[in-house]
Amino acid sequence: MSQVHTLQHPYEYNPKYTKRVAYFSMEYAIHQSFKTYSGGLGFLAGSHMRSAYDQKQNLFGIGILWKYGYYDQIRNGDNTMNVLFQQKYYNFLDDPNIIVPIYVNKHQIYVKAYYLKPDVFGTVPMYFLTTDIAENDHLAQTITHKLYDNNTYTRIAQSIVLGIGGAKVVEAVGGADMHHLNEGHALPLAFHLYAKYKDLEEVKKRMVFTTHTPEKAGNEEHPIHMLDTMGFFSSIPLEEVRQITQVEEDSFSHTLVALRMSKLANGVSQLHGEVSRDMWLGNPGICPILAITNAQNKRYWADRAMDKALSAGNDQDLFHRKLHLKKRLLDVVADQTGKIFDKNVITIVWARRFAEYKRADLLKRDIIRFNKLISSTKYPIQVIWAGKPYPLDANAVSVFNHLVTSTRKVRNCAVLTGYELGLSALLKKGADIWLNTPRRPREASGTSGMTAAMNGAVNFSISDGWVIEFAKHGENAFMIPATDPTLPIDQQDNEDYERMMDILEKEILPVYYDKPDKWRQIVKRSMSDVSPMFDSDRMVHEYYKKLYEA
Template sequence: MRFLESIRAIPKLPKRLERLEELAYNFWWTWNPSAEAVFKKMDIDLWYEQKRSPVKLLRRISQKKLNELAKDDDFLELYDSVLKNFDDYIKSEDTWMRRNYPDKTENTIAYFCAEYGIHESFPIYSGGLGVLAGDHLKTASDMGFNLVAVGLLYRNGYFSQLLDKNGWQQNIYQTYDFEDLPVKEVNDEDGEEIIVTVQFPERKVYAKVWRAEIGRVPLYLLDTDIDKNKQDDRKITKQLYGGDRETRIMQEIVLGIGGVRALRMLGYNPSVWHMNEGHAAFLAIERIREYMIGKNLDFKSAIEATRSSNVFTTHTPVPAGNDVFDPILIDKYFSEFWVSLGMTRRDFMELGSEKAKSGYEHFSMTVLALRLSAFANGVSLLHGKVSRKMWNHIFPDLPEIEVPIDHITNGVHFWTWLNRDLYALFNKYFPENWEEKITDPEIWENVDKIPNEALWSVHCKLKQRLRKFSQGRLKRQRERLGETVEELAEVKNILPENVLTIGFARRFATYKRATLVLKDIDRLKKMLTDPEKPVQFIYSGKAHPADDPGKELIKRLYEISRLPEFKNRIVFVENYDTNIARHMVSGVDVWLNTPRRPHEASGTSGEKAGMNGVLNFSVLDGWWVEGYNGSNGWAIGDNRDYDDKELQDRIDSVSIYNSLENEIIPTYYKRNENGIPESWVEKMKNSIKSVGKRFNTHRMLVEYAEKLYFKTIETANYVKTNNYDKARKLAEWKERLQANWKNIRIKPNKIAPSLEESIKVGTKLRLTANVYLGELKPEEVRVEIFLAIFGEDGKMNEYKIYPMKLQKNDVQNEYIYSGEFTIEQEGRIAYTLRVVPNDDYLPFRKYFSMAKWVN
């Protein structure tokens, strides 16, 4: 039989329910339980069958059911209530931004990222970076930021993980029908699709623009899988982090250059451009082009205009996480670019060039982003320090402590990750409207009002929910592998709620050391099989498709989990996603994190667990360095780094076993007459309080606004003065400084008493120096005393700057300066002299990262 056409018939929403589509296409529902309840109540079986996707639900529900719901009073009452809440939220003028910075509400912030983890039904994320980006957008919406986001729409998304019978990860890619995703085509005023054009070698590549709604924040996603493109180019946005290095550079060109062009076509003129990781750094290249063509700026002036409004966040100290490209690829994809603008190859390459340890030069996206940003940050206090050390070579004039990379510690979106049963419990004991004050430390003191029995009861309920959920996943996993009836029956014995349960769920990169707990297998076995105080572990996570060592870790855990002596005491749940994450971060007792310090930039899964009363048991790395206070969990190892990896593994594994045997297990099983582990519950309360008040994205966005975004707006306004005349002058002055910098000589001619000798606090030291400036004038520079303060470990952990004053012009461009400082604290200190550019002529002090020191 030959059919003329195949079509899908979808149900038509009754007029009474026509706004269901609006709700389904806005991710606001993901952090509003009553909105989710609307979809769940429509057809609960279909809801779970369609993996909690409102769009797929509406496209597959029966017409008969819709007609019935349109007359169901109970359903309509819920529906109307949710619509009112939704409308109030979208239209509300009472936001953090309007209350605190009404003059900044019109300034648009453009946020670029390669992945967004908003919900498991929208699989364009792989891990922590994407989930953090999703939380960033949700919080920007909550707080009223004028933010617009840009990313890529992947036809195959990220892979689904299946384990074979040996525990080896299989990478399964699905082809998604975009009609089943909560995105809509973006059209122009004439109803035509908006298509972005990007020049590639000897051809043009076209990208269609889609839009997703995250509350009040629009997310625009570019898609090259369209008919206008050649077959190979259609594959550019096929897979997240898929393909080879050439695929990666093509994706990042579409994201960065195509993303800027998409925003321009949509009428946006952002005040701030935020590159969330180096994948998006080519946006700065496109903006340089814009300034050169649109504002008639020369290359170096265009750099100053561009960087003045750029912000960059680096997310990993692991080299593999910082994209680099062979110069051959840069030549292939950008030679036409620089030629068309009258630039030289050297001009372009210097923006991102970096020498590897091998001596080979490559083009680094992180270096490109750092050189073309006004402000940069790491994602925790420790990661900021690690980043300053890691990238010190990009700022060779500055000591590590002065490298212009700040830190803003990651948080998590409270309303996405706080379990709803706990939220209901908080509502009973917290003051009215407490939700609007989650960054107020006093609000969290109300946790102490919750009776221990009530908190423990909710926690046990969540453990039961995790058990049921995991058993369902494991049963399907084993059915797929064709296991025996007896093996399937064993699933019902997995994860009993009365056993101390430890969770480990994250990306399976080798530095995260997922198998560290197996170091002494006999000692572990003794704990797991203790008849009175047993322990059980639940694992979940994916390795990168090309990361075979990471896959080996999963295989090792799976093999151990199937041994008779560990059966039902170690389980691995495949295909980790945000749904599994929500169940685990609220349903285990302990959250285990074992990265090799200092490679964990942040580790937000621990924050999610902590705010749900799950106790963190972690290496002092990432956020836990700031979060651990001695009463809200446990630390693994000590607060230092090791060059010997094997030694570090041995020390940390012993710390794990000791803490489990001597503290964690006894505390968990110590119960009062009502079966409540009171000491444990007190720790749970301390965890909720300490994590809830600090490690949320509302606090994080306040810091991004006040430390980065608003300062960037001021910097950009400064640079664009008089139609970017200031940018031209900055570029000219920088060139003049660079040409004369090597000629500066500093000759101290009066030295203070040696600090190798003892000197009393309160002593005033006076210094003078002859400074030769060559062709530079005294008003162009500052001469400073740089005082370094060292810790017991011999590392500089603080510094102070004291200005020196020009006393007189000596001879032939040599000037005499003098200055003084007072010894204000005891300890090891050292001082020196330097010349820096005069920041009176800069938007802020470190805008030019230049310093000339005493030879």
């Protein structure tokens, strides 16, 4: 193992944040050019890395250098969705000559780390791991090819690379006092630490865990014998694994074991903290589950001209800038779809990961009512959808394609492709309404609405996730009242749809068109209220004080 590179932060630590922390995440959304993310988990991790740098924290990131990224979203000839896996090359990563050995499926392979300097994108120091090197055979090289590979064995191998390979890289650059798992993907780290210290309490002193999944069915499980064969548990015998994890059955829950091997854990909104505590209640040996609400890095996301105008109380500059940004978004709509939208018409945007529970097509649930809505001349509207379904999720791809085909000839509806950092920012800066329609309480946090609010887009949301802590209906946002989550799904969807449409038709549209001064007040209140609570500078401070130093 090479050890020629000792991590030296290129800044003096803020004395409030001197404990040395290694942050592990399977994905990071740092810059449009750097394809190491798929969705919200990565957006959150990227903002964490930026704010930790802004606050001069003694923290560094560990991730994976995905050769093909997640995927590039492209179109078929009929404009339906297609998937491109294209090799990525990055000249901004340094090679610190760190290669560490690990075992996957009883074979020794090698993990190489590349270094991202803080001055490239304004993040803390970061290391990105790859197995795609000459020292490995072809099969081993493919482990770090695709984020969230659909092959179960490859996914397990990816966790071993991140957890054990990442732990060895941390040791190679000088070690860490605390290891932060952003979701359970890097859980093999815990077993590496146990193999090193031979004491579960020593592991707990050095590990904290953030969970993002608000239902048991969504938490990753695998057969324990498969994990053992793959090398998930480092060198620890299976019987000892069972003893320290309290897993007696064949199914191994990654989240449950992470909760048993960490000092502390957290949910990512106040509601999610409650849901998580209830969800895991009764399982012996789990750590306390706190709540640290997610946030996003304002320095990166907020339009500076709008923010400056808001601070100066200059409404003319603020709304002139908003209209300019809206026009830039509508230019992208025209370029992708051939549809010319009107900058003076209220523009509703639904854009996020195309998971089923997020209900991308809820707005079209009653097609007759939807057609009436989009045909109105009194209160005209424009609707834009965007998002990247998991490429092998046939249902999600089907919803995306149905939106494409069903709105193809509708003048004021558009579906955009390429929902990554660049398009995400443009949509938030250009939207008037940021629509969020998850089934409560399945949205652990849902941070896109934060960055929308920073850019003058008004949240219109189901009462779930972070927005409960922010929204004041009719003052800084519009909230769809909560439906009973124990009802059958169809009934939940019907109730949510009716309430959503009533608020849109009877409150939002009349205010936008008939009371423009009130609308401007809502926009300004939204922009003001989102900071500082939902700026990730607050979040990274809480992580240090509530998790790392507790």
